Amino acid sequence: MTTASIQTKWFYKLSSAMMAFVIWGGWSYFVNQPLGHTIGIRAGLTQGTASFIITLCMVYAVTWLFQRIQRIKNDYLQLLLPAGIVVSFTGSTLVAVHSLMATPDIFKTVAPALTVAFIFCMFTAYKLQQQLLKR
Template structure:
């Protein structure tokens, strides 16, 4: 199976940095009601997780994209698989770190991550089609 269809490192890095800032900030705001320290721990946990997950998501979506044949499945199924795994990991990490409001902390990030995965898969499909590949692996 040929895997030459990929997103650029620039796209991946910018996406990861923005994820750190946005979701780390969100987690800080949502969890700093009781104390700034709790908000800071939740913010750094979610920010770091979002940065790493975003980088991994791009690779996972790309890997899974090449494992399916039909265009619709190539776009939708990688996003579903990656988000289920991501949600599982986030719940466990926040539980270990003692985050008070886990669902409120991760749900918006997971919704945006699903959209991001769909967008990434769609971009891969467009790149794949522009390369003149009409028959899907």
């Protein structure tokens, strides 16, 4: 098995992205809806769509980064570095998109999603690490 073959399954990627759309789109609607139904819908669709796309990209990015940092022999850094890099980038992107879409409460909208995204990225890196150890 080569380094390039350490990766996640298609079902894991797609089901994670669909769950992200529903959970974080719904959360965004809930947080922003008191300011108006239309505002809640816009924020929910923005966050849901962004979460779907970002989740797919996160899995690929964590896999790509993990494959490149295997020389680091510290197991914790193998988990933390991909997660930290990916969530920093996606968090910045989310804040920018919500600013463009005029989401009223950006912090409440993205903070829970980014917290879970960090845990999700660490879990994905852990799955990859376990595949590597099985070789």
